[in-house]
Amino acid sequence: MPTQTTVKADIYWILFLVSVVLLILVPDQAAWVETRRGWYTQPMMGALLGLGTLAIFSAYRAVQLTRREIRQGRRPLFRRNPLETLVGLLDSYRTALISSLLFFLYIKSLPLIGFVPATFIFVTVLLWLSRLLNRTWLVATIGTLMALVLIFRVTVSVWMPDVWLYSLLPDHLADFANRYL
Known part of the structure; x- marks a missing residue:
């Protein structure tokens, strides 16, 4: 059964992957609007800022927790049974x-x-x-x-x-x- 640190690392890896995918999809989802007020008023800038921050900090935390798992002799995310990992994630975040x-x-x-x-x-x-x-x-x-x-x-x-x-x-x-x- 995965430990709490392992589950946290898995969640941060998932958050990182989701944020990167959403960052890639931003140009298709938010069009550039012609305005005289500046680039910072574009509708996509808020999403880019939020998703970029999420990607940076979730990647940092995921790498940090994965290194801790490796130092403690546990298997990192990609070497475990995915079904076991999913059950561990769902059980921890049921509410x-x-x-x-x-x-x-x-x-x-x-x-x-x-x-x-x-x-x-x-x-x-x-x-x-x-x-x-x-x-x-x-x-x-x-x-x-x-x-x-x-x-x-x-x-x-x-x-x-x-x-x-x-x-x-x-x-x-x-x-x-x-x-x-």
Whole structure:
């Protein structure tokens, strides 16, 4: 079974490889915009800066941890069973993976069921998973959602596209739901 240091080294190697691949794909994903303000205002510069920093520091940390593993007589990343390494990684980061999957489902459900129901379900499931689902946190969730709707929909006037679920309602209810939910 891989040690904790081995798992950390594996994660840093994976982060390094992912950041390098994303750096290579940046020119295809973010077009150069003609502007008089300078190169630093280009949309791709933030991504390049972030991914470059991630690549540099994950490579440094991966090499550092791999050298430590070799000095201690353990096998480095590319000499171990990949399935064993994957199981070790998944077991160590179970909560992060579940939270990431829930966030992905939340983002995909926004255009289907709307901001308020999707956010309420997402936060409630996270509270349930963290064993904090009680009356206090549920009231706090509802209050926060109401505050977010008032701030962003009413005060700032940030509107989202129409929601599929609300198209099933009569017109006057669908307009209200699309506006405030």
